[in-house]
């Protein structure tokens with residue numbers, strides 16, 4: 462019986478050593494230490510032994526069981542450790558793999574130009590004003606010295622919603638609204654960026670919807686030279702330090718006198734090229750001294766207060782600045798166009 466037990470121990474230890482996974486190991490445990498296992502069997506047969514042999518065999522059986530038990534535990538710990546390591550190895554993240562590029566969005570070129578212009582004017586003490594795109598005929602035209610039936614209304618073909626309400630054709634109604642809010646007291650110093658709408662057929666230089674930035678300054682002693690100095694600073698900031706501007710007489714019902722403003726050509730420096738069509742100058746905006754009628758209608762005393770106003774199209778500015786040949790590019794959301802302005 463003693464040999465039998467020693468043999469069992471040897472067998473079990475061999476199998477434990479061979480077990481290469483936890484399942485097999487558990488099978489070995491059940492086979493040798495289970496209730497129906499051979500050791501239990503031996504112990505059961507102890508009744509047949511002589512009283513001298515019994516304690517000896519009993520002690521040996523316990524030793525064998527403990528030896529198997531501890532070999533099992535040791536092996537189990539080893540297999541568990543191996544399993545964890547295998548898992549770690551298979552789930553490891555390879556930090557040396559190159560990352561997947563993240564697609565970055567960017568500001569639309571128009572937004573960029575508008576923000577650049579806003580920055581400049583904010584730096585000169587202007588605040589930003591906004592107004593509704595669906596506007597009253599009164600603010601879009603009448604308050605700007607364009608009564609009903611005025612021929613100059615034809616300059617801006619309009620989308621009417623009712624007889625009195627339309628999509629604003631320019632940002633100038635924000636002038637009228639802002640002055641009204643000031644209740645006859647200066648100073649007023651604002652720029653108003655925003656969308657405007659005209660009944661134009663879309664082509665390379667026309668769009669039924671586009672953007673404008675309006676500027677307005679009203680205070681005592683505002684002169685045309687203030688307008689000129691302001692626009693000069695603007696032209697240098699947007700088109701380069703060496704730029705000059707010039708005024709040409711023009712007409713707007715809401716300004717008197719009115720001017721078109723040209724900037725010296727940034728392409729040829731004023732010598733004449735295809736960008737400036739040989740003239741050395743490029744038209745960039747309309748401006749003038751606020752018409753006394755407009756001041757009076759908004760509640761300002763035109764004997765005490767004077768002002769200047771200007772209106773420009775960021776599309777035109779952006780087209781000139783970046784050499785864009787078709788206004789429709791701004792609205793077609795073609796990434797091949799838009800991505801050219803990424804982090805420029």
Ligand code: PHE
Nearest residue numbers: 631633713747748770771772
């Ligand atoms: N509102 C004019 C336009 O859209 C531009 C302008 C604004 C001209 C202010 C003079 C003064 O054509």
